[in-house]
Amino acid sequence: MSLLNDTSLIPASFILNGIPGLEEVHLWISFPLCTMYSIAITGNFGLMYLIYSEEALHRPMYIFLALLSFTDVLVCTSTLPNTLCILWFNLKEIDFNACLSQMFFVHTFTGMESGVLMLMALDRFVAICYPLQYATILTNSVIAKAGLITFLRGVTFVILFTFLTKRLPYCRGNVIPHTYCDHMSVAKISCGGNVKVNAVYGLMVALLIGGFDILCITISYTMILRAVVSLSSADAQRKAFSTCTxxxxxxxxxxxxxxxxxxxxxxxxxxIPPHIHIIMANLYLLMPPTMNPIVYGVKTKQIRECVIRFLFKGTDISPYNI
Known part of the structure; x- marks a missing residue:
């Protein structure tokens, strides 16, 4: 275990202490986390491969879904391997700069995930409200630019986290009661009033990214709902809204x-007990990557048919007979 530098109060490394109060059951907690991580990696890579290989899925809706799957893989991989090392092997030490890097990637990718969900809502808005212009509005060039802007937005806002955190004095020690380097978990072990700047900036970024995305999603679905209700046929209403479920x-x-x-x-x-904080902090990074491929596989007819066709390729079994 590395000691603090007395002159600069910057630790050479941090100690990630895992889940406070549940140290005795770390091994048991690791099994569901590892299972969810395995499902997330398998499901999202499988979904990306399916969208890449099936020409019927080369449409904006599924390109955005592939981008979401790619982001989900990055989100959970930025923390889960390190978390499992803590829970399995008690490997708690992490280099100071590695901790800041993990913090940067975690918040960048979660911000990008939120942005992709917003883009997918806009995709559904265009598809339902402007179906005749759908192909001309959402071209491959527009999709690529939207994805790049979403990524750069996350990097621009989050990179300041690392500078704000690096400047803090860590006179309270270097033990972080967490399984990964989260911005506020690291900032809270520092001393001095400057940590308030981190808290205020973190709140501002959450509002600028998450708040803006939720606002766009809400407006998109409000317009979608108005367009769906105005359809004369109940069957048409059901089909239009089913694409959004x-x-x-x-x-x-x-x-x-x-x-x-x-x-x-x-x-x-x-x-709220600290172990609830930590468990929820892990689940909020792991649950969406685990569930998203399952939800889209169950709810989206085109993906179900492509999966069945892929599984039974070369056989005499028809997907429509299953």
Missing amino acids: AHICVIVITYVPAFFTFFTHRFGGHT
């Missing part, structure tokens, strides 16, 4: 645990 489920799965973690970290520190 998978995305709505994914939004709920992503934002509910994320905002629970965010607000309890800042406002519920004295009322």
